[in-house]
Amino acid sequence: MLKKPRGTRDFLPDEMEARRDVEGKMRKVARCWGYREVCTPAFEDLDLFTMRSGDGIIEEMYVFEDKGGRKLALRPEITAAVIRMYINEAKVAPKPLRWCYFADCFRYERPQKGRYRQFWQFGVELIGADTALADAEVIMLAADMLDATGVTYDLKIGHLSFMKNLLAALEPSVQRRVMAHIDKKDSEGLASTLCGVGQPDLATSLTALVECRTLDEAFDIAGRIPDRERITQTTGMLDAQGVKYSLNFGIARGLDYYTGMVFEGFAQNLGAENQILGGGAYRLAHLFGGDDVASCGFAIGFDRVMVSLGGVPPVHDPVVGLVCTAEGGPRALEVARVLRQAGIRTEMDLMERGLGAQLAHAAKGADYAIVIGRREAESGNVTLKNLANGEQKTIDLTAAIAEVRAHGAR
Numbered sequence: 001m002l003k004k005p006r007g008t009r010d011f012l013p014d015e016m017e018a019r020r021d022v023e024g025k026m027r028k029v030a031r032c033w034g035y036r037e038v039c040t041p042a043f044e045d046l047d048l049f050t051m052r053s054g055d056g057i058i059e060e061m062y063v064f065e066d067k068g069g070r071k072l073a074l075r076p077e078i079t080a081a082v083i084r085m086y087i088n089e090a091k092v093a094p095k096p097l098r099w100c101y102f103a104d105c106f107r108y109e110r111p112q113k114g115r116y117r118q119f120w121q122f123g124v125e126l127i128g129a130d131t132a133l134a135d136a137e138v139i140m141l142a143a144d145m146l147d148a149t150g151v152t153y154d155l156k157i158g159h160l161s162f163m164k165n166l167l168a169a170l171e172p173s174v175q176r177r178v179m180a181h182i183d184k185k186d187s188e189g190l191a192s193t194l195c196g197v198g199q200p201d202l203a204t205s206l207t208a209l210v211e212c213r214t215l216d217e218a219f220d221i222a223g224r225i226p227d228r229e230r231i232t233q234t235t236g237m238l239d240a241q242g243v244k245y246s247l248n249f250g251i252a253r254g255l256d257y258y259t260g261m262v263f264e265g266f267a268q269n270l271g272a273e274n275q276i277l278g279g280g281a282y283r284l285a286h287l288f289g290g291d292d293v294a295s296c297g298f299a300i301g302f303d304r305v306m307v308s309l310g311g312v313p314p315v316h317d318p319v320v321g322l323v324c325t326a327e328g329g330p331r332a333l334e335v336a337r338v339l340r341q342a343g344i345r346t347e348m349d350l351m352e353r354g355l356g357a358q359l360a361h362a363a364k365g366a367d368y369a370i371v372i373g374r375r376e377a378e379s380g381n382v383t384l385k386n387l388a389n390g391e392q393k394t395i396d397l398t399a400a401i402a403e404v405r406a407h408g409a410r
């Protein structure tokens with residue numbers, strides 16, 4: 001028997017309905033904030049992701065050569081693709097651009113609960129706004145979106161300027177390595193890299209920075225930060241709006257393109273794979289042949305949100321099982337059409353079963369049965385049976401539709 005590839009999942013209808021419901025809640029919030037959906041290809045030129053995505057992601061990529069000899073990669077994330085699209089298609093559009101996306105990404109990681117090789121992100125990118133309010137907007141949107149799903153989480157906000165200040169004397173490649181150690185909380189790796197470049201003492205101030213929880217302390221540890229005013233303004237706006245977060249200057253992010261504010265969300269009820277959101281301010285456009293446009297965005301790990309929410313019952317529209325005798329068949333088809341036009345989920349028997357067997361089958365999945373026999377076919381009425389309590393009445397179709405709809409509204 002063939003099986004699905006490792007790290008991928010199949011989704012049965014109940015789970016898909018629950019996923020679409022949660023996705024819909026995120027979509028609604030994004031729309032209210034003015035973020036409109038975009039879509040990019042599932043694969044891109046490999047170079048797009050090797051330029052600035054960071055070694056971690058590059059090692060995990062699904063890379064292949066097509067029949068024309070082009071080096072391609074399945075997208076491991078969507079930000080780089082969105083910025084490539086912005087340069088190709090929308091460079092001259094009025095700024096800022098507010099875009100969102102919901103799409104699958106592919107990373108060759110070791111699979112476990114909450115960590116997959118194909119997973120979905122709901123993300124947003126705000127392109128072309130370089131202000132404290134822009135940073136605050138993206139963070140407030142992230143919080144609103146997570147709140148809408150009902151997940152309980154901790155939001156941690158940091159800024160890369162502090163760490164970059166401390167690492168200013170190191171080569172950019174060493175800075176990246178140090179930040180990757182901090183991102184992975186790998187203190188041994190950190191110590192050995194710093195020793196290797198003759199800067200073992202930096203570990204002490206880096207540790208102090210990672211552990212400090214107030215802006216004042218961070219400014220004391222890291223020295224003069226050019227973005228000081230903007231950071232203070234952004235956090236001030238978040239405080240004024242009652243956004244719940246804690247400061248964390250150890251956030252280094254696994255991707256290399258971030259330049260300023262960075263933030264991550266952690267589900268309170270998940271274990272190892274509890275990071276459900278990551279984002280920050282970044283600059284990528286100039287690397288892909290565009291202007292040096294400031295951007296800020298985040299992506300929510302949709303599958304982890306679903307794991308955190310547990311078995312969310314799917315939103316259940318009432319279902320009608322249409323049951324008919326051979327004489328009632330033509331009228332039943334008409335009734336089914338009217339019900340479907342009224343937006344009611346209607347399923348007809350396709351197995352040529354008898355009336356009793358049709359009713360028994362309807363009782364397994366439907367909320368109501370509508371029975372059309374000879375009497376109903378002649379009178380134009382329908383027999384509506386509530387399959388939960390067994391109540392049954394013969395009424396006209398309009399009244400039956402009203403009753404089924406009322407069930408849905410409960």
Ligand code: HAM
Nearest residue numbers: 077079114115116119275276277278279297298299301
């Ligand atoms: P990221 O932190 O690499 O950021 O991924 C965002 C989220 O995707 C993570 O917080 C996590 O919830 C989820 N995720 C990552 N890998 C997996 C996996 N193997 N299985 C399940 N979920 C996973 C980005 O991708 C950036 N593009 C975010 C961004 C947007 N920054 C600016 N704009």
